């Protein structure tokens with residue numbers, strides 16, 4: 001079944017929404033009805049997934065904090081519906097809301113049983129928190145938008161394009177350009193004519209290169225924001241060509257979908273990041289690429305005797 005994430009709107013949906021929260025997050029610890037809500041409900045965004053009969057399968061909430069932060073709370077999936085990607089679906093939708101609000105960082109207090117779930121979705125472990133109902137909790141955070149201002153992002157994108165064209169001759173021949181970068185979404189473009197095949201659609205090798213360089217570009221932009229340098233290499237990737245590309249290609253990659261922290265590069269360590277790049281046209285995904293990038297610390301140049 002193809003599940004849709006919605007915001008509760010009818011009285012029945014709201015009732016089912018809070019009921020699942022209570023059943024999963026409060027009832028098993030003997031907490032009273034009402035303890036599943038707080039004073040921020042009216043100022044928050046809520047998401048849920050229903051099955052074909054209208055039963056609530058998954059819920060979650062996000063609200064804004066000060067200084068560009070937002071917080072996710074009350075993530076819960078019905079026991080029988082776990083492990084099917086519904087928790088991830090709800091969380092991605094909440095993250096997207098955080099991006100729309102213009103937030104730079106997302107925080108949450110994770111129960112110990114859910115650490116792996118959040119880590120798997122790109123969250124970094126923070127400080128240990130006071131246990132709640134005897135359950136260990138840990139703060140976890142995720143960056144939704146890079147540091148820097150719009151003029152800085154524009155300047156970085158110019159440097160990125162120059163780096164591609166000067167160091168990877170193929171990218172210049174392909175006429176690869178940065179189309180858009182807003183601190184969260186990087187979009188790149190390549191025209192059809194220099195990249196076409198004998199069927200007059202885009203050559204699979206050009207598509208692969210375009211998607212590799214789009215992912216590479218997002219890693220490079222993150223290093224700019226962190227003030228770090230390193231050699232970025234593609235370690236492993238798979239691609240699905242879903243439909244022919246008969247026009248100029250636009251690829252997109254989202255910072256919130258990145259898995260893996262780059263900060264340890266500052267300590268001279270090799271770091272890794274997984275990214276998903278999509279080639280999109282008129283709302284349809286024509287190709288999807290999953291790449292695992294490694295960033296190697298730059299060795300200091302040997303000094304002369």
Ligand SMILES: CC(C)(COP(=O)(O)OP(=O)(O)OC[C@H]1O[C@@H](n2cnc3c(N)ncnc32)[C@H](O)[C@@H]1OP(=O)(O)O)[C@@H](O)C(=O)NCCC(=O)NCCS
Pocket residue numbers: 024025074075076077078081082083084085086087088089109110111113114115116117120121
């Ligand atoms: C934690 C919870 C929300 C996860 O929802 P879910 O729908 O079961 O998770 P998904 O199926 O979307 O999992 C997404 C990914 O995370 C992984 N994952 C899920 N739970 C995991 C765990 N406990 N440890 C490690 N990885 C986990 C899945 O394998 C999947 O990985 P993949 O994308 O590589 O295949 C759900 O188990 C739940 O409601 N638990 C009880 C309530 C709770 O603890 N809520 C969190 C409060 S902080």
